[in-house]
Amino acid sequence: MLPYATAAEAEAALGRPMTPAEALWFRYTAGVSDYHLYCCNILFLFVVFTVAPLPIALLELRAPAAVSPYKLQPRVRLSRAEFVRCYKDVLRIFFLVIGPLQLVSYPAVKFVGIHTKLPLPSLAELAAQLLVYFLVEDYLNYWIHRFLHGEWGYQNIHRVHHEFTAPIGFAAPYAHWAEVLILGIPSFVGPAIVPGHMITFWLWIILRQVEAIETHSGFDFPFTPTKYIPFYGGAEYHDYHHYVGGQSQSNFASVFTYCDYLYGTDKGYRFHKTYLAKLKDLGHNDGQKGDGSGPSYVKLD
Helix, strand or coil: CCCCCHHHHHHHCCCCCCHHHHHHHHHHHHCCCCHHHHHHHHHHHHHHHHHHHHHHHHHHHHHHHHHHHHEECCCCCCCCHHHHHHHHHHHHHHHHHHHHHHHHHHHHHHHHHCCCCCCCCCHHHHHHHHHHHHEEEEEEEHHHHHCCCHHHHHHHHHHHHHHHHCCCCCCCCCCCCHHHHHHHHHHHHHHHCCCEEHHHHHHHHHHHHHHHHHHHHECCCCCCCCHHHCCHHHHHHHHHHHHHHHCCCCCCCEEEEEEHCCCCCHHHHHHHHHHHHHHHHHCCCCCCCCEEEEEEECCCC
16 A cells, blocks of 8 residues: 555655656555555456467367468367366366465565555566566476476376367466466566566566467467567477477476577477478478478477
8 A cells, every 4th residue: 555645745755746657556556455456466367367368269269270370280179168178177276276375475475575656667677677587487487397397297296287288378377286386486586586566566477377378379370479589489389398298308498498498408399390391391291280280290309
């Protein structure tokens, strides 16, 4: 809750007039507790889990021919019932694990210094903090994901997430409850190291989930804006990891590709890309995506 009774008090504390964004923030938060604001994460996550995967899911179900050229595993066709089952399972974990975790984790948020005060962060500050959050989460997630592909981790926890060998957007948070808890740690370490405003934290949570949904979409659209992000993995990169399945020792990173490159865990993926490029040069396109004959991968992990 902001410690100002009026906008004039807030501007006096700032030593300047509030920006339009700050005035809006003041009107919304002046009488709202910080705990209430933090719990808005639950609503944001619910909306993202529900809405973000929906457009591509509807296209795949209702106009499969239109999107088939962009589907990474064109032979795999999930039914409407399978989409619904996946979403219901995600909601079950959401209400039993993610939601309660959000409700009880507020003391940690306050302890590390995430705040709701004025002034609001500048765009440069917000962008810099988000970059740190993505880099930290990506590095830690890489090692946890790699551990989960060990025999014990995979059989007891991670195999649930790999039930979808051809992933869909709704399956991004589809996982064993223990994996949901474990992978929540890397998401919080960045904000703990570089604490910022609650708005930055909200945006981080939203962007990270949208990114995960995109990389699990099962489609490689040429117009995707994320293709212009340096070292970004994307849907094709992570889809290969799911296609190879439980024995996969490739493409562990959640967002970027640098960890897999540095630690040599993208060799299978790079080999298959080279192999397919040679096939294309020779005019043998049987394995290329979009012809409807099969996945654009070779299991050489």
